[in-house]
Amino acid sequence: MVMANKGVFQAGFNENNQEFIISGKLRPSNEIELESLLRGIEEAVANVQGRFYLNVKRLAYINNIAFCALHRVIAQLSSRRLDVQFVIVTSSVLGWSTRKFSAIAQRNDNVAVAEYDTEFYPGQSFLEDGGFIPILRNQTRLTWRHERDLLTQHGLQPGTDVADICCGIGDFAVLLKKEFDPSRLLALDHSRSSLEYARKIASDFGLTDIEYVYGDAAELLIADNTFDFVTCRHSLQIFDKPDMILRELFRICKPGGRVYVTNEKNSHCLGEPRADSIQWTYSEVAKLFSHFKMDVEYGPKSGRYLMDTGFEDVKVDTFMVTNRDGDPQDFAAVIQAWEDVYAGQMARDRGDSAEFIARFRQGFQDHISAALHPKGYAGWPIWAASGRKPL
Amino acid sequence: MCSESANELIEVSMRMDDFSSEWMHCDRISSYIARLVAQDRPDPLYYENLFSSAMNELLETVYLNHGSEGDLTCRVRRMDETDVIEIGLPSDEKTSDFYTDVVSALDGRDIEDLYNAALFAAGQRDARLGMFELAVDYKAKITVLTSSGRLTLSTQIAFGGAQ
Structure with a gap:
């Protein structure tokens, strides 16, 4: 009815x-x-x-x-x-x-x-408090060098109307503003602490025309067919109903516009030396998130889900953030932040034993060692996908 | 009332008989003004939603309680976190008495009881309900000024949670 x-x-x-x-x-x-x-x-x-x-x-x-x-x-x-x-x-x-x-x-x-x-957000408490901010800051710094060019390949053009849904602390929106100067830029998130931080960052940079909005990604108040380009990064993987969010992204995108998403496959994080320890820990990361109804293995599925939502001309790319991208300390800082939240908070909340947590932590530390070792290699793979909303 | 330092954001006017010919004018005017005044608030969508909700209640009250000849004017001024909605309308004795009585009631200690009684009253709707809601839920300060057959309803309102 x-x-x-x-x-x-x-x-x-x-x-x-x-x-x-x-x-x-x-x-x-x-x-x-x-x-x-x-x-x-x-x-x-x-x-x-x-x-x-x-x-x-x-x-x-x-x-x-x-x-x-x-x-x-x-x-x-x-x-x-x-x-x-x-x-x-x-x-x-x-x-x-x-x-x-x-x-x-x-x-x-x-x-x-x-x-x-x-x-609605089973794992949201882990992500909405201030503790996740260091992770997000470093992550954006590392991924931007790859995404800046990818965004153009996926159809983002200067001077268009852009929305960044699940904007987190808003640093990606700031980079978008500087690089692409959208005619309108709305950045939305469900974390008030993140938005507070985002507004401060924008203010520090003298950027007054980014609309930071509190909202629910699955139930946006934004009108239909509003934006030329909609981004949603590292977020579908941490909601238990990503299909609902994709439908909303589809809805607010203009016909002919594109929706761009990035997601991970955590079990594919890698490093040398101590590859086995690293691989074990990241396989456990995927299971840990799954326990809290989040799918950090979403990355390779992005293209399929975009097609299922009704997008056409779907493009899928992968890139590997590594310790060779810039300062290895930045990479190591991301891993340390992961360990702090995943082993220090989430595993404990799941009720994991001290023995498990110690082994779990060791994999992160081995990943950090690999990143900082002069001959080492540490990688974090990311899938970037986009689709066009039919005219 | 609004101080001299307030910035005027927008003013809309139309003939009262045109306004009161169509109920949806309340929705359209409140939605239009809310969208414009929310633009430079920290969270525009959140602010727009609250502003529109509050202003619509004011306009619906005016739709049902006004004099016959003259214009409806809606003006919004800004004083930092506070917006002042000034609605001017033609007034007669009955209209003037209605708004004066409501505003007097808003200052009473039992305003929350009055609001709840109006909100959950059986039978005919209490015409004061919208203004009661603004005073209780939105902590709005409402004043009324009458002069030469016209009445100005001034509502100071700040949406504290609209970050």
Whole structure:
């Protein structure tokens, strides 16, 4: 069941998830305009058992007329169906959403509010605190020397509208601004601490025209067909539903524009000497991330997923960041930051033994030794892929 | 009221009878103004969403409560983190009494109770609800000024979380 009103809002019921989804804008002049929507909710609830989800995470606007109508129906249904737990799924991306719908939960015992974003990203806590910032800074410094040319090959042109989704600390956006001078540059991330850092960096460089935006990559508030070139780097691999993000990237890209993604295959990190120790540790990195529902083996799959999303003219490249790219200390610093978070935090949170963690750490240290050894070689492979949105 | 140091960002005006001929004018004006004034805020999309939500409630209130002859004017001024939305409208005694009474109520200690009562009232919607919401949820400071058949509704609002 799907219903819509003048293209303003959409609503539908997913029976498999027992989830009624409302998205768009609800600003009616009276409740009568919402009659079919309210009846749809009533019909959906009549057929559920256990838990009913009212998903409003993409409901960008609601006026009080619509809110009061929704409350009235939810209050009636929840008092009638005491056997059902009503869960209203809101989004932290909208400043009013959780606060407003929480008022309904406070007045009705079997109604609760769940803020979607915090539950959506299983590993997000590792990435959203400030501890990950050193990793991101060094990574961008190392990858940029490869990506600067690749971006041109993948279709990025100066003076176009560009979005960097999952921008992290915004250093890639700063480099994009300097190198390609986009006519519009929006950089979005779901980490407030990263965005705070990003704005500071931009301010330090005197860059005032990068739009740093707090948002959810899987549920963007950005209008359809907005950007000529959309980047999303090292991010699909750390979400458990990358297909949802790809669909959003597709949606905000203009027809004829391109979406560019980079991802890794961590088990293919390599080094000499002590290759076996290094290989073991990075194979374990992949398993560790998998435990937290993240796929750091995503890189070689990027092209296929772009095609499955509907992109055409898909291009896939690989490049190897190595200790020979510049200062080997930069490479070593990245590995050290990985060890600190992966062995120091994630493995511990998974409940790994001290013996495992010691061996796990050793592989990182061997990788660092390989990077810093005058005759050593250390590598970190990355897949860059892009696709064109059909006209 | 807005201080002299505030920067004027935008002003929109139209005849009140044109404005009140179509409910969706509230949405269109609030969306248009929100998009423009959010541009140089640190998080434009987040700010635009909150600004539009607040301004739409003001305009819907005005749509339902205004005098008959004259123009609707919407002006936004900026004072650092605070934006001031000034809505000018034709006013008669009934209109003036409505806004004066609402603004008086906003200063009372029981404003949160009034807001919740209006929000969850059974039956006919409380026309004061939108302004109550701005005062309680957005901590807006609303004042009203009447002069020669016109009324100016001034709303100082800062979206603290819009980073």
